[in-house]
Amino acid sequence: MQLESRLDSIIKKVRSYHPDPNITQLRDAYEYARRMHEGQSRKSGEPYMTHPLEVMDIIADLRLDVASLVAGLLHDTVEDTDTTVEEIRSRFGEDVAFLVDGVTKLSKFQFNTRQEAQAENIRKMIIAMSRDLRVILVKLSDRLHNMRTLKYMSSSGQERKSRETMDIYAPLAHRLGLYWVKTELEDLAFRYLHPESYYDIAEKVASKKRQRQSFIREVISILDDLLSENGIDAEVYGRPKNFWSIYRKMREQQIEFEQVFDVLAFRIIVDKRAQCYESLGMVHNLWKPIPGRFKDYIAISKPNGYQSLHTSVIGPYQERIEIQIRTQEMHKVAEEGIAAHWLYKEGKAVPDRDDEKFAWLHQLMEEHQDHEDPVEFLESVKIDLFHDEVYVFTPQGDVLSFPSGATPVDFAYAIHTEIGQRCSGAKVNGKMVPLKYQVQNGDIVEIITHKNQRPNKDWLSFVKTGRARTKIRKSVRREQRERSRELGRELLDKELKNHNTNIRAWERSGKLDEALEKSRYATSEEMLGDIGYGKTQAETIVEKIYGDEEGDDKQKPKAEKESRLGQLWNKIVDRGKTGVVVDGIEDVMVSYAKCCNPVPGDNIIGFVTRGRGLSIHTRDCKSVSHLERERQIAVSWANDTEVPDSARRPVSIRVYCTDKPGLLANISQSFSAAGVNISEAQCVTTDDRRAVNTFEVLVNNRDQLTRAMKNIEKIKGVYKVERTTT
Ligand code: MN
DSSP states (O other): OHHHHHHHHHHHHHHHHOSSOOHHHHHHHHHHHHHHTTTOBOTTSSBTTHHHHHHHHHHHHTTOOHHHHHHHHHTTHHHHSSOOHHHHHHHHOHHHHHHHHHHHHHHHOOOOOSSHHHHHHHHHHHHHHHOSHHHHHHHHHHHHHHHHTGGGSOHHHHHHHHHHIIIIIHHHHHHTTOHHHHHHHHHHHHHHHSHHHHHHHHHHHHHTHHHHHHHHHHHHHHHHHHHHHTTOOOEEEEEEOOHHHHHHHHHHHTOOGGGOOTTEEEEEEESSHHHHHHHHHHHHHHSEEOTTOOEETTTSOOTTOOOOEEEEEEOGGGOEEEEEEEEHHHHHHHHHGGGGGEEEETTEEEEOTTOGGGHHHHHHHHHHHTTSOTTSOGGGOOOOTTTTEEEEEOTTSOEEEEETTOOHHHHHHHHOHHHHHTEEEEEETTEEEOTTOOOOTTOBEEEEEOTTOOOOGGGGGTOOOHHHHHHHHHHHHHHHHHHHHHHHHHHHHHHHHTTTOOHHHHHHHTHHHHHHHHTTOSOHHHHHHHHHHTSSOHHHHHHHHHTTTTHHHHHSOHHHHHHHHHHHHSSOOOTTOSOEEETTBOOOOEEEOTTTOOOBTBOEEEEEOSSSOEEEEETTOGGGGGSOGGGEEOEEEOTTOOOOGGGOEEEEEEEEEEOOTTHHHHHHHHHHHTTOEEEEEEEEEOTTSEEEEEEEEEESOHHHHHHHHHHHHTSTTEEEEEEOOO
16 A cells, blocks of 8 residues: 555656656556565565665656656566566567566676776766667666665675766766766765764764754855845755765865865855856955856867866855856756756656757757657657767686777787787687677677787787877787898898808897997897898998908999809899888898789788799789798889889780781791780690690789780680690
8 A cells, every 4th residue: 555655656757758658658667576585585674675666766756757667667577577678578579578678778887897997988888788778777776775775785796886876977977967866875885984074074064963964054045135135036045065075175185174164065056147246246245256166168068068167266164165166057957957958848758958068969860860760759869878888708707998990909909919919810709800800889708818929910900099109009010020130130141151151140249239340230130130121232232341351342342243143143133123012111122933823903912932032923823822821921012113124024925826827927026016025935836726825924023914915816716815824
């Protein structure tokens, strides 16, 4: 009976703000929940049903819609009774089922609130995950009632719930502009987290209660008179600040309770915005303002829409008091938070169009109306406040936020640079995923590392965070420098072999230092790197030391020297004219692989060879797959490179045709028409009067080659033209 009369009073409250509530559904939901929770009781000994009812009452205080009220009544049925979400859907509709499901899921989260910094992430994650803001409002109502009745819980449960409330739910209420929910949650949590301080403050506030109340009355009457004398119609209220904010002030300023003067806060509520500033002027004229305490949240409102003027003054008896000045409309927003932005018109809830501060809500509403039944209540609105971010867990339960589209590699670098560098694989929710997998809200990401793993240049194509990008670039560059030093060392050693010595001997004898000095290098790393990149030549370095001893060598004809170099480098084209770019550096010594004979325009890849510089292959060359991955270097053709004749690339072309006199002449004509020189030709005829001609030609680039091949294909009698590889 008691429960029924409680329900009636709540329904009365709903009618006070809702023009046309579905009372039948509210009563049905109540009956259903009561039946489901039959026989269950709360820790206090009361019937369990008191809890859903009180949650519903708080939801009514938040002035929410019927679906939210119903969800409040049913919020524990899926978790604690035999009911399923499907059952609720069939009885109360999709909307209620969605809310109950959302609240049930949120309740299952075990928040790890060790770190303060985590709270913001978790808050955002809750919003991102629940999408529909009403899920959070119902959950907040549930939490508020649980906190109000926390005394029946075990002390460890009290501690945990209070910590979670302080870290997550109170800030969440604050973010939504629900000040009364926020302050009540704070004071309730404070009581269990710091009981001694709480009761100390509570006692001190109470002991001066009478004195305080007469003081409050005095200030109110002074302000009333002041404002009405000046023709401003205003309501004035006064109250002690909440205990938690007094405590926080004591702690932050390291002061005693007695020194916290402005424990009293007054509120002046006027009609018009201009009157706020007028009233402020009058107050400051009457009482001395405390410098640095004035805040204009009207001109610049808080992100959650809160508007007010705040000031602290030295009031009667030199007592410091805080005064907030706002309009009725601003007050409504401050008290009701997000709910103040819904107008109940003709049975619909629509956002208040006159309120510019909530333009984002209007926009959301409008977007949604395009594809939803506009007759629906605010339940149709999905709040996607943080759609650009995703929140994922470490296996330890910490939450990290990332830009949407982020990958396990971003995650790995966010954990630790070393983890990123050694990241070889990833598991998401226990399953292996590719490294370019895009993490989703709530994913648990685990990184697999391998000591031989190195950052891969390909990662740059999918990572989303600046941190990962920078680290990968840096590492790839460093590795290429290392490789070029390694290559430089090999080249110098090879050159020294001609003088029957080697680098170790040079190091021991001090000749290396001498060479460094003579060629103006500060370190051997720098010099070897330059040799590797082809910026300087090993021979030049060696000459600095042996040049004088081997006077003869200097006199040798240039051609001979070049041929020796040629031997060493095989088919290396002159530096700076190679047309190949390695990581933005053009002066690279390269040789072109014989197996695939790449020409400018081909998709290519470089390999650091032992002693032959960088060997360039086409990416689809068969030998590539056999080569060591660590020696791969991404290379590309330099743009707009004028290819000198000396840098023309030899390519082998095979032409299948009929064995017909004159055809060979036509083919060679086609080559020269495309500007391609033939350096060698071979002709084989087959028994069936066919011919296979193989041409060694020199081309500038792929385009030229393609042009020549197309021309040849058009010749009558030609079956097939192909570029050969070995
Ligand atoms: Mn509950």
